[in-house]
Amino acid sequence: MMKINIQQMMADSGVAFGTSGARGLVSQMTGQVCTAYTLAFLQGLGLAEPGRRIALGMDLRPSSPAIVQACVAGIRQAGCEVDFCGVLPTPALALYAMAQRIPAIMVTGSHIPFDRNGIKFYRAEGEISKADEAAIAQAEVELQTISNDAALPTVNPAALQHYQQRYTSLFAADLLAGWRVGVYEHSSAARDCLRELLNALGADVVSLGRTDTFVPLDTEAVSEDDRRRGLAWAAEHRLDAIISTDGDGDRPLIADQAGRWLRGDIVGLLSARFLGVDTIVTPVSCNTAIEASGLFRQVIRTRIGSPYVIAGMGQALAAGSSCVVGFEANGGFLVGGDLMVGGQPLAALPTRDAVLPALAVLAMARKQGVNVSDLLTGLPRRYTASDRLQDFPLANSRALLDSLQSDDSAYRNLWGDDLGTLARQDLTDGLRLTFANGEIVHLRPSGNAPELRCYAEADSNERAQALVTLTLQRIAGKRH
Structure with a gap:
């Protein structure tokens, strides 16, 4: 037996809780670390009841199977049983666990580079809270000898089937009849599920960009290569839309009939409008068109x-x-919470999902008899862009933001007069600056990787992108 203090293990290993879940370099996520995290989750939150099933899933990262084996060891050491759901989207695992009223563990690094990975934890009620993360960090666990050579458990397909049924029962079987929809599959854990769902809803599906090499697709920072791919695929295959997700299938990427990728916050706005909701909860980084639309x-x-x-x-x-x-x-x-959509029930799913917003956007276009791009007509002319500086340590990000917040000369030294007069600062998360002309620049360190993220908002897409490019170029230039 080996006693492990989780707080000390986090400091020693570098594997710690980020924006969502425990994340770290694959080299840091040893069998001992991952088993200890699993035990701390189950024991620290009082979930380790003898014989209790724990749903377990993973993404397609090359490191995920070994981490799953370590999680299996932790589940069994806690006296629980493994309900292994295999490769599937994170929201599919969460939905199944909530329906079964059991905890769940998802091995995924989401969109971050392949040399990193992570573990997400779910109570029977849904995603764990920040208070739960703190309780896990304070736990002490005793580890037995860990064996990493055992075969993975047999896959239970019920979780994936339940997830697909959620949407085939919500939408008509001919919803997408006559439409050609591309699926940018890359290495997404949702790629097969997406293709099967679109086929079931009547679409002519075109598979695009499938690969066995992990692709860290970030839906907030779409690469120039992927922008060009979208345009080329739409023209070559005469597509009505393109659908993709990040690595674990909880963040959507949707393109219109011309192959132009829609921003995620605009997809969210359109989806909320389709669902007819009255209240939206969204981070400070999202487009102010949400309020300006007057729809909610x-x-x-x-x-x-x-x-x-x-x-x-x-x-x-x-x-x-x-x-x-x-x-x-x-x-x-x-x-x-539970909703009614077109007379059909839609159960609550309080974790990120990529399929619902994708299908909601397509369903709205079909219902109105328009192209996807036409759905943007009438929305306030506010455009957002975002990107990141990679390999930018957290300490550097914090020092930069502290300087910009407190020192006018640092602000002028970075931007000069290019952004005009500063109207206000928002410190809700990072540093969000609104200027007198209505333009916004928002800087914050990533919670998942050593990256500095930049968001911008302006009255044109070109200006928003220019603000991001200008800001990151200036910051990059000052670190050399």
Whole structure:
């Protein structure tokens, strides 16, 4: 037996909780670390009941099977049973676990580079809270000898089937009849599920970009290569839309009939409109067109990360809101409570999901008899862009933001007069600057990797992108 203090293990290994879940370099996520995290989750949160099933899933990263083996060891050491759901989207595992009223563990690094990975934890009620993360960090566990050579358990297909049924029962079987929809499959854990769902809803599906090499597709920072691919695929295959997700299938990427990728917060706005909700909970980084549209009774702004959006949805429901959803700038969409959509029930799913917003956008276009791009007509002319500086240590990000917040000369030294007069600062999450002309620049360190993220908002897409490019170029130039 080996006693492990989780707080000390986090400091020693570098594997710690980020924006959502425990993340670290694959080299840091040893069998001992991952087994200890699993035990701390089950024992630290009082979930380790003898014989209790624990749903377990993974993405397609090359490191995920070994981490799954370590999680299996932790589940069994806690006296619980493994319900292994195989490779599947994170929201599919969460939905199944909630329906079965059992905890769940998802091995995924989401969109971050392949040399990193992570573990997400779910109570039977849904995603764990920041308070739960703190309880896990304070736990002490005893590890038995770990064997990493055991075969993975037999896959139970029920979780994936339940997830697909959620959407085939919500939408008509001919919803997409006559449409050609491309699926940018890359290495997404949702790629087969997406293709099967679109086929079931009548679409002519075109598979695009499938690979066995892991692709860290970030729906908030779409690469120039992927922008060009979208345009080329739409023209070559005469597509009505293209659908993709990040690595674990909880963040959507949707392109219109010309192959132009839609921003995630605009996808969220359109999806909420289609669902007819009255309250939206969304991070401070999302487009202000949400409020300016006048479509929703209440918009609640939070820090960035699904745990904060989930907490906000819970508060809205407790205050009496009946139809509450949340979404992030990456497009991940959360349903706070049970809804009725077109006379059909839609169960709550308070974790990021990529399939619902994708199908909602396509269904809205079909219902209105228009192209996907036409759905943007009439929305306030506010455009967002975002990108990141990679390999930018957290300490550097914090020093930069502290300097910009407190020192006018640092602000002028970085931007000069290019952005005009500063109107206000928002410190909800990082540093969000609004200028007198209505333009916005928002800087924050990533919670998942050593990256500095930049978001911008302006009255044109070109200007928003120019603000991001200018800001990151200036910051990159000053670190050399």
